[in-house]
Amino acid sequence: MCNVCGCGAGEARIEGQSLQPGHAGGGLMAYRRLRSRNERQHLPADSRWVAVGSPVAPSGEKPLGESEASLLPSAAPAGLIHYGQGAAGGEVPGMSQARMVRIEQDILGRNNVHAARNRAWLAVRGILALNLVSSPGSGKTSLLVRTIEALRTRIPLAVVEGDQQTSFDAERIRATGAPALQINTGKGCHLDARMVEQALEKLSPVEESVVLIENVGNLVCPAAFDLGEAAKVVVLSVTEGEDKPLKYPDMFAAARLMLLNKVDLLPYLSFDVDKALDFARRVNPGLEIICLSATTGSGFSAWLDWIEARRRETLALRHSAPLTCNLPSGPESHADRC
Amino acid sequence: MHEMSLAENIRQIIEEAGCRQGFGRVRTVILEVGALAAVEPESLRFCFDLVMKDSIADGARLQIDSVPGQGQCLQCGKTVPVAALYDPCPCCGCYEVQATLGTGMRVRELEIE
Numbered sequence: 001m002c003n004v005c006g007c008g009a010g011e012a013r014i015e016g017q018s019l020q021p022g023h024a025g026g027g028l029m030a031y032r033r034l035r036s037r038n039e040r041q042h043l044p045a046d047s048r049w050v051a052v053g054s055p056v057a058p059s060g061e062k063p064l065g066e067s068e069a070s071l072l073p074s075a076a077p078a079g080l081i082h083y084g085q086g087a088a089g090g091e092v093p094g095m096s097q098a099r100m101v102r103i104e105q106d107i108l109g110r111n112n113v114h115a116a117r118n119r120a121w122l123a124v125r126g127i128l129a130l131n132l133v134s135s136p137g138s139g140k141t142s143l144l145v146r147t148i149e150a151l152r153t154r155i156p157l158a159v160v161e162g163d164q165q166t167s168f169d170a171e172r173i174r175a176t177g178a179p180a181l182q183i184n185t186g187k188g189c190h191l192d193a194r195m196v197e198q199a200l201e202k203l204s205p206v207e208e209s210v211v212l213i214e215n216v217g218n219l220v221c222p223a224a225f226d227l228g229e230a231a232k233v234v235v236l237s238v239t240e241g242e243d244k245p246l247k248y249p250d251m252f253a254a255a256r257l258m259l260l261n262k263v264d265l266l267p268y269l270s271f272d273v274d275k276a277l278d279f280a281r282r283v284n285p286g287l288e289i290i291c292l293s294a295t296t297g298s299g300f301s302a303w304l305d306w307i308e309a310r311r312r313e314t315l316a317l318r319h320s321a322p323l324t325c326n327l328p329s330g331p332e333s334h335a336d337r338c
Numbered sequence: 339m340h341e342m343s344l345a346e347n348i349r350q351i352i353e354e355a356g357c358r359q360g361f362g363r364v365r366t367v368i369l370e371v372g373a374l375a376a377v378e379p380e381s382l383r384f385c386f387d388l389v390m391k392d393s394i395a396d397g398a399r400l401q402i403d404s405v406p407g408q409g410q411c412l413q414c415g416k417t418v419p420v421a422a423l424y425d426p427c428p429c430c431g432c433y434e435v436q437a438t439l440g441t442g443m444r445v446r447e448l449e450i451e
């Protein structure tokens with residue numbers, strides 16, 4: 001488990017390797033609380049924390065004793081960010097010894113910090129990133145394979161694959177010749193921005209390319225986790241029933257585009273397309289919709305045009321405003337590479 | 339499942355605040371959760387109790403204050419209450435309501451010793 005954002009580092013793997021314990025990519029350190037309980041009262045605030053992976057307390061070693069702990073230098077590297085420091089502090093005196101402390105911190109704040117960093121990293125390179133979300137089996141990988149085959153002579157593409165287990169999907173992508181990286185989330189049911197941050201570093205997509213991120217097949221929580229993408233694309237297939245947008249509204253609300261896939265199967269089903277589109281627009285009035293088939297390729301030109309339009313926007317942004325990467329410059333910060 | 343990672347984030351926020359402000363035990367954790375935030379309060383409570391074990395908020399009471407959903411109707415322009423993302427506008431009956439409030443969640447306050 002990532003101690004900084006709870007994002008499941010102990011479980012998640014990129015290409016079979018554990019995620020780095022800290023946030024090496026961003027000048028941010030993961031901190032681990034020292035175990036001893038009664039030292040809380042005696043130590044100055046800073047010395048209660050040691051950087052995970054620092055020489056003084058490598059993670060996984062036995063907890064330090066109290067006397068050792070008190071000898072530790074306070075761990076406050078230059079790249080450390082303490083979020084929400086400004087917001088806290090308004091204390092209300094209460095009854096007896098109890099008192100109220102205002103915190104006012106977004107529960108997904110950690111993820112959002114990683115996501116913002118990814119977004120900046122992508123923007124300075126003119127890379128368009130799309131986050132494909134859907135229930136399992138609606139055809140994300142099939143869509144990606146066909147998309148890559150159609151675009152790869154014109155646009156460099158790379159893929160980040162998220163699944164709980166196996167690297168089958170990344171292998172399917174690599175068979176097209178495009179670079180792909182597999183993230184296995186283990187027990188985790190969604191990709192988070194930190195996993196994608198590390199995946200982007202490993203994948204190092206070329207400038208002005210398109211990165212397609214296939215999220216874990218799950219119509220629920222990927223909606224809540226911003227990865228730093230330009231847009232979420234929700235895939236609904238006609239075999240799933242037209243009521244999905246109402247049953248899982250959050251995903252359809254979070255998406256900019258919906259792909260209604262497997263339309264080649266419509267003659268064999270009683271799926272009501274108009275009803276499905278109406279339900280989706282109830283949840284998200286601004287939702288763009290394209291009906292297509294990853295098997296036959298029908299409707300694909302609209303989808304490819306959509307990608308190219310988003311890419312032009314990304315490139316225009318890059319060339320109009322000289323984007324600077326104003327990120328904290330820690331020893332291993334993204335700033336090195338901007 | 340996703341409530342588990344939310345609980346982990348809450349623990350981290352609490353421990354960091356404790357570190358910064360030097361307090362020991364937390365009695366009550368007060369959250370604000372938007373009605374449209376896709377969080378199941380009962381599931382979150384269950385995960386909260388598990389995740390807070392051996393932290394400064396071990397055994398703390400969890401208070402979840404709900405923030406009602408609000409949206410703007412793109413047809414009639416009114417700001418309207420929204421109970422669910424697929425609800426029609428109560429004024430004009432259309433479905434073109436864009437959620438504006440009640441989609442977030444945050445740790446608002448802690449009662450500490």
Ligand SMILES: Nc1nc2c(ncn2[C@@H]2O[C@H](COP(=O)(O)OP(=O)(O)OP(=O)(O)O)[C@@H](O)[C@H]2O)c(=O)[nH]1
Nearest residue numbers: 135136137138139140141142217261262293294295
């Ligand atoms: N008939 C038809 N079948 C399709 C279409 N797209 C995908 N399929 C089939 O649907 C099944 C699942 O497709 P995948 O591309 O693996 O779906 P996925 O969303 O990547 O699945 P997960 O990664 O496991 O969530 C496969 O058997 C595909 O051949 C389509 O447009 N029409």
Ligand SMILES: [Mg+2]
Nearest residue numbers: 140141169214
């Ligand atoms: Mg797949």
Ligand SMILES: [Zn+2]
Nearest residue numbers: 002004005194
């Ligand atoms: Zn993190």
Ligand SMILES: [Zn+2]
Nearest residue numbers: 189190221340
């Ligand atoms: Zn999840």
Ligand SMILES: [Zn+2]
Nearest residue numbers: 411414427430
């Ligand atoms: Zn209205």
